[in-house]
Amino acid sequence: MSQYIKCYGRVRPSARLGAPSESLFVGGRVVTIETDNGSKRYELHHIFDSSSSQEDVFGTVAKKIVEDCVEGYNGTVFAYGQTGSGKTHTMLGPCDSWTDQELMGLIPRSVEHVFQHLDTKAKECQKLTFSVSVEFVELYNEVIYDLLNAKNKVQLRDSGKDIQLVGALSKNVDNPLDLMHLVQKGWQERSTGSTAMNAESSRSHALLIIRIKTQERTGELVKERSSILNLVDLAGSERQTHTKSSGDRLKEATNINSSLTVLGRCIRLLADPSKAKGHVPYRDSHLTHILKNSLGGNSKTAVIVNMHPDRDFAQESNSTLMFAQSCTMIMNIATRNEVMTGDQESSYKKAIQELRQEVDETREKVRTEFASQLDEAEVEQLRLKTENNSLRLENVDLRAKYDFALLKYTIGSENEQIVNEFKKIISEFSAANSSSPFECIALKNQTLQLEIEASEKRYQELQKETSALRNRYQENLDATILMQTPSAKERRSSSRPKRRETQYRPSPARMALFAEVETSEDAVLDLQCQNEKLSCELSSLKDKHEEATSKSIETERLLQGEIVALQKEVSIVSESLRKSEAVAEGYKEKVTANNLTLDKLLLHIDASRKRIAELELSSKESENRSSEELEEQRLYYVSMIEDLERKASDEYAALREELNQKTLSSNLLQVQVDELQLSNATIKKLNADLSTKAGLIRSLEDSIEKKSQMITRLEEQAVLDSSELSSTKRQLEHSRLEAIQWRKISEETTSAMQTQLKDHQKDIDQCRHKKKLEIQSMQLSLDNANARVKESEAMMKKLQNDEKQKFDMKMSEIENTFKEKLSVSLKKQEDTIRRQSLAENQGKLEVMENKNRVLSETIESLQSQHSQDTEVINAGLRTRGDRVGYVDKLRVEKKALEETISQLRSENDKLKKIMRGESANKPVLRSQTTKP
Ligand SMILES: Nc1ncnc2c1ncn2[C@@H]1O[C@H](COP(=O)(O)OP(=O)(O)OP(=O)(O)O)[C@@H](O)[C@H]1O
Structure with a gap:
């Protein structure tokens, strides 16, 4: 993770009695300074004014760095400023105040926070163990002294990766109190002195180095993290005129100034992007050498620049602010110092199993x-x-x-x-x-x-x-x-009215x-x-x-x-x-479906992890193979060239000796010439080998290309996975919204499911993140491997060409000299040999011709005797047995004679051969001498 160094300013309260005449005006991130040359404006990450509390400073500057340190990142906080500007006040706090909750400085607060954070982590994760060790040194007059061990001298060792203090006592601590006791003890040992500006001025740079190691066990997997927290209180950066120092104080000040000058130089170089990659003179002073990683290296760094607000110190404050401004331009690349050991695959499997178990348990609980x-x-x-x-x-x-x-x-x-x-x-x-x-x-x-x-x-x-x-x-x-x-x-008589009535x-x-x-x-x-x-x-x-x-x-x-x-x-x-039941059923189904998807995803992650591991393995193998092969080839060619050189020089010496002594015969020379021809053939063969190896390298490059394609495919797959994940997320969100409408039980189930799924999501995100990181690291390592292969290829080619050229030149030189000398000597030898052998062979030839003559005469006499004998035999050997016996005797004699003849013939042939051989050697020798 690359990030700029964080730079903060802190203005102390004015030391003047009466009406202060201030030159610094703070406004959030901006500070304006009034100097003799007018007012200047600087912008830092934050400026603390004189009313800022120690807690404010710690919370803004160091808290995050301390927490990151516990997580495996290196961290550095250092205070810079002129004497009496409040560096020690900021870093440690006022004298003996480290138990005062309000006044204690950044160091005691950081120490407390380190242990607090470690304890919290240990509570969160039962399988976390940690160890904290501390070293405390001061840099006085360009010598490093151990403040924890009777001010013993300490040496610096640069391992490339980190800087080690050889001879410094490293004490293990398990609580903040012990650590602070050590700090207090060391601080009392620190070189201080009284100056015109500070009664108890720090005359040295004090470095408190806290080393944190954590070990976290997840199943079979062991995650080990280590980090270094540097807390530095620098000596004053003032000019000599202000301190009115002399004698020892002046020597101290000169040394302080020289180390701070180197620090300034390094920072100026690092702040300039065009020069940052060039040579940075860290080694010019112990201070910059120790802080090498904190400045442009693997660390999260914060700088606090302390200032006097008074007008008298305006110029010093201005140069302090310029230093701070340069610091803001420095880019650090902080990486987590983490090592994973153990069987990763099985640990992941175990983690998945645990998660599954958790899911089952939650499901059972809900049920x-x-x-x-x-x-x-x-x-x-x-x-x-x-x-x-x-x-x-x-x-x-x-x-x-x-x-x-x-x-x-x-x-x-x-x-x-x-x-x-x-x-x-x-x-x-x-x-x-x-x-x-x-x-x-x-x-x-x-x-x-x-x-x-x-x-x-x-x-x-x-x-x-x-x-x-x-x-x-x-x-x-x-x-x-x-x-x-x-x-x-x-x-009828009723017509009579009243009478009847009355009657x-x-x-x-x-x-x-x-x-x-x-x-x-x-x-x-x-x-x-x-x-x-x-x-x-x-x-x-x-x-x-x-x-x-x-x-x-x-x-x-x-x-x-x-x-x-x-x-x-x-x-x-x-x-x-019914619906909620159906929904619950649906949820159950969804849960099972999600579980299935999760399982699939986990399987997929497993598969991709395996694939990555395989790819990593194969890339490593190919890398190793290519590097090994290249190394082998290089060694082989180097040895060949050396052999050839040796051989050539040996041959040359032998030839010179031969030529000087002129005793060796032309046959030996011929053999040597043949050997040289053979070595020529070997060179040709080597050239052919080289071309095949180049082909091999090309094929390796192809395979690397293929692997990078595979990585892109994997990345695409990861993107697909993420889209799949997001769709799953959307589904889940939809389900959650549905679930809210229904009964409480469904809500509870949904919430449980959601938390569950969130956890899974987190895990998946983590896995994805890890996968991405792995892919990135793989990509990086592949790129590096490619670059290294190309570099080594180019080097090899160059080396080969150089060596070949050298060899060819030497060979041609040797050949030329040799040929010149050889032709002269050969001519001489040829003449002598020819003369000698002609003389010798002439005599032998005469003898042989005499012998031949004698033999032909003998043959002729024998033939005449044979004809005479035949006549005698025909006349004398009458019986068959006589004839047979005589014939056998003659046969034996004939055989003996034939043997004598064949011996003579072979002798004759040999002589002829010798004669012919001499005459046959001549053109070969001549051709060798005349060849270019
Ligand atoms: N922010 C602040 N608030 C209150 N007092 C302060 C503050 N800063 C500094 N002081 C006081 O100023 C005096 C000098 O401070 P300090 O010793 O921290 O300076 P310094 O930069 O470390 O000096 P030197 O480089 O000489 O060691 C101390 O008495 C300190 O208490």
């Missing part, structure tokens, strides 16, 4: 919770059912009472009383069933109905009575009429009858009145009934509506329940 809630709901349902049953029973009881009352009522005895009793029961009933108005009204209705029926019955009875009385009255009336009406004779006098029985009729008529009238009253009552009752009926209908309607609404609600609720 049991859901089941318990269902049980509770069932119990509640049961309770309601029993309550309902008891109410029903009560209702039945009341109905029985009501029926009894009704029976009594229908019997008709004590109507009013029964009605009252009935009403009482009804009211009781309605009181008991206050929750059910519908039933109450129905009962009231029924009561009224019964009342009406009773009234109707009474009315009918009365009507019957009335009709019976009316009949009786009619009968009586008819009888009276009969009695009053005269017979036909009488009717008719009713009998007493008839009079009684009349009276009875009159009473019955009165009774009928009474009854009619009663009847009318009753009909009135009836009509009013009917009205009431109708009213009650309409009311009951209305209520019934309302209740029906309510029932319908309730039923609807119930159906909605049951529907929603």
Whole structure:
């Protein structure tokens, strides 16, 4: 991670008594300084004014660096400024204040925070162990002293990767108090002195080095992190005139100034991008050498520049601010110092297994919770059912009472009383069933109905009575009429008016009858009145009934509506329940689907990780192979060239010796020439080998190209994976939104699922991030390998060309000199040999010719003897046995003679060969000498 050095300013309170004359004006990130040459404006990461607290400074400057240190990044904080500007105040705090929560400086706060953060991490992760060690040194007059060990001298060793303090005591600590005790002890040892500006001025640069190591175990995987936290309090950067120093103080100041000058030089170079990659003179001073990694290296660095606000120090403050400005331009590349050991694959597998187990456990928990809630709901349902049953029973009881009352009522005895009793029961009933108005009204209705029926019955009875009385009255009336009406004779004589009237006098029985009729008529009238009253009552009752009926209908309607609404609600609720069940099912399915996707993703991640590992392995292998091969080739060629050089020089020496001594024969020279030819052939072969190796390198490059393509494909795959992930995320989000609408259980399930999935998501993101980092690192290593291969190839080619050229030149030189000398000596030798051999062979030839002559003479004599013998044999050997014996004897003799002849011939041939050989050697030698 590359980032610029963070630079902060801090202005101390004015030291002047009375009216201060300040030259520094702070405004957030900007500070304006008024100098003799006008006002200047500087912008840093933050400027702390004189009212800023120690806590503010620590929180802004060092807290994050300390936390990053615990996470494996190197960190440095150093204070720069003129003497008395508040560097020690900022870094350590006022004298003996490191237990004062308000005044303690950056070092005690950092120490406390390191342990706090480590403890928190250890609590979060049970398998985390850590160790903290501390070194404390000072740099005084360009010598490093150990402040923890009686100011022993310390040497610097630059391992390339980091700077080691050889001879410095490193103390292990496990709590902030112990560490601060060491710091306090060391600080007392520090070189201080009194100057004109500070009674207790630091005359050395103090370096507190805290080394943090953490080890985190996840399954088989062990993650080891190590980091260094440098807390530096520099000596004052002032000019000598201000300190009014002399003697030792002056020497100290000169040394301080020289080291700070080197620091300034390094920073100026690092701040200039065109020069930053060039040579930076870190080694010119111990201070810059120790801070090498903190300036443009592997560290997260913060600089605090301390300043006096007073006008007297404006120039110093200005140069301090210029230093700070340069620091803001320095780029550091901080990387985590982390090493992973153990079986990564199995640890990942284990982690996945643990996650799966967690998922299963959460699922089981949700399931049991859901089941318990269902049980509770069932119990509640049961309770309601029993309550309902008891109410029903009560209702039945009341109905029985009501029926009894009704029976009594229908019997008709004590109507009013029964009605009252009935009403009482009804009211009781309605009181008991206050929750059910519908039933109450129905009962009231029924009561009224019964009342009406009773009234109707009474009315009918009365009507019957009335009709019976009316009949009786009619009968009586008819009888009276009969009695009053005269017979036909009488009717005829009825024309006689008054006489008959006056003559008719009713009998007493008839009079009684009349009276009875009159009473019955009165009774009928009474009854009619009663009847009318009753009909009135009836009509009013009917009205009431109708009213009650309409009311009951209305209520019934309302209740029906309510029932319908309730039923609807119930159906909605049951529907929603069904839906939520379906949704829950859907969730379950989604969970399983998500799990499957997760599994797939994990598998995919596994596969890609394996692929990456394979690729890494193969790239490493190919890298190793190519580097090994190149190394081998280089060594081989170097050895070959050396061999050849050696051989050539040996040969050259031998030849020179031979030439000087002139004793070796031309055959040996011929052999050497042949060897040289052979070596030429070997060189050609080597050239051919080189071309094949170049082909091999080209094929390696191809394979690297292929691998990089594969990496891009993997990256594309990762992008695809991420899109897949985002779609899964969207799905999950949608599901979550759906889930919010439903019941609490579903919400809980969803939230549980969400947290679960978030965790997975986090894991997946982490895995993706790791994968990306791995791919990046692989890419980097591949690029490096490519670059190295190319470099080594170019080097090899150059080397080969150089060596070849050298070799060719040497060879041609040797060849030329050799040929020159050889041709001269060969000519001489040839002449002598030719002369000698001619002389020798001439004599031998003569001898041989003599021998030949003798032999041919012998052959001729033998042939003549043979013819003579044949004649003798033909004449003398008469018997077959004689002939055979003689022939055998002759054969033996012939054989012996033939052997002698063949010997002589071979001798002759040899001589001829020698003769011919000499003459055949001549052109070869000549051709060698004349060849270019
Ligand atoms: N921000 C501040 N608030 C209060 N007092 C301060 C502050 N800064 C410095 N001082 C006081 O100023 C005096 C000098 O400060 P300090 O010793 O820290 O300076 P220094 O830069 O370390 O000097 P030197 O380089 O000579 O060691 C001390 O008495 C200190 O308490």
